[in-house]
Amino acid sequence: MTLYTKTMGSGPVLLFIVGGNGDSTVFEGVAAQLADRYKVVLYDRAGFARSPVDAVPADKLAADVEDARALLADEPGYVFGSSSGAIVTLELLAKHPSVVLKAVPHEPPLISLLPDRDERLAEMDEVYQLYRTDGPEAAMGLFGKVVGLAQQAPPPGFELPPAMREMMGRSKHNVPFWFDHEFVPYPRHVPDLAALAAAKDQLVLACGDESRGLVAYRPNVVLSERLGLDLVEFPGDHVGYARRPVEFAARLHEVLSSAGTA
Template sequence: MNAPPTNAPRTDTLTVPGATLHYEIRGSGPVLLMIHGGSGDAGVFEGVAGALADRYTVVTYDRRGNSRSPVDGPPQDMSVATDSEDAHLLLAALTDEPAHVFGSSSGAIVALDLLTRHPDRVRIAVPHEPPLFGVLPDAEEHIAFLRNVHAIYLRDGVGPAMEVFGARMGLDTEGPLPHTELPPQIRDLVTRMSGNTDHFLAHELLPVTNHLPDLTALAAVAPQLALAGGRDSRGFLPYRPNTVLAARFGIPITDFPGNHAGYLPHAPAFATQLATLLPR
């Protein structure tokens, strides 16, 4: 029998109030928890996690309601506080030490909430393009746009809604992925993400983008923050909320390769950049 790949993750589940979380662990060293955004799951970080497993114990998971993390009962609207508590319970089950936390998109909002609620459990939090549109001076315009995306979804379905949403978010700057040429694990990821898109549009889009962070609490933990954005996202909406946080807290934004989802096409370079922000 062939031995499993050395970078193959250990997988398990954790029962939390109202859901069961699928999670994966790779590597050794300080714990790094990675929190995906809407429509994603643990698989979006496979390339980055594999590249960092020689330096960190990388923990990835499917947020509740996505892919392999079912909720108890019918689908529910996403709650930042509930997802934040899920992340806290997962960390508590795996380590007694403070962990690094990376979150992208709505996962970045969860990471920020986790930092404010449980600062003793977080060493460095890296929020990559959190869609905190409520902190922007033209917030109402963007909230109205997102309500329109939701209305398009209800009227016309997933495809038209995501086309409008993706263009505003800068998600089309990388070009389409060649689905037929992808390795099996990535094809599986694409299939799972396609299945998650309904959940995102129906139950996450509006709750998460209407979320307002506790800026006073964040100011108190600003030394534990490392703001991140995509180099190709400049000029697009997802990059802007971190510019507000950077100005308010007097901290820089570190640019990463790619756009809002640069961790997928640029995993090795993305991992290298992330490691520069995380002490060991």
């Protein structure tokens, strides 16, 4: 297996871990803003279109963690992960704190932590069953309603950049792969709170300021209460890094700089 990677800039390593679409193109706008201060490393997680695998491991989350750790093998680095990638980021910090300077999990959908988890997981199971019967397009429509993800129409005359158009083409593989291998187990994962508490000085719990009250926002609220950490808001919603990259990058640099090592 060979992971698709893209590196830009110089400075301390900043690794981005992508969510359920599995395609690191979504981070390129933020990465371009930060490449003058960091060695930015983007990669597509194993099994998604540009990082094909012959077989998916039984414990895919553990394998995702080991891939991220391997990308930080040469030197410890900062890690930003969003959505499913935020779950990987939390696990990386819990299992390998020595390779992480600062971990920034952005809206990890750890429904297992929520007081109403049974109800929320039942909704997710309904989405998954719709995927099995009617396919990914129908399931994504219901998923957006269940989790409150806005479908914003582009302005008149707007055209996607070529890289984004290519990414959309890869979604024909990436979305079904996400449903088949992550959609059910990742939200049910129970993080190691003791390990995270031991490494909490390296942890920034990030959420979008437009996501308050939504499913993906709430797990970090629970973690903030259990770990005694402040919740740190970033510009935008669940994909604020793609929709507001300039502001998002500025906020991320501010957060990482406060660690005293950037």
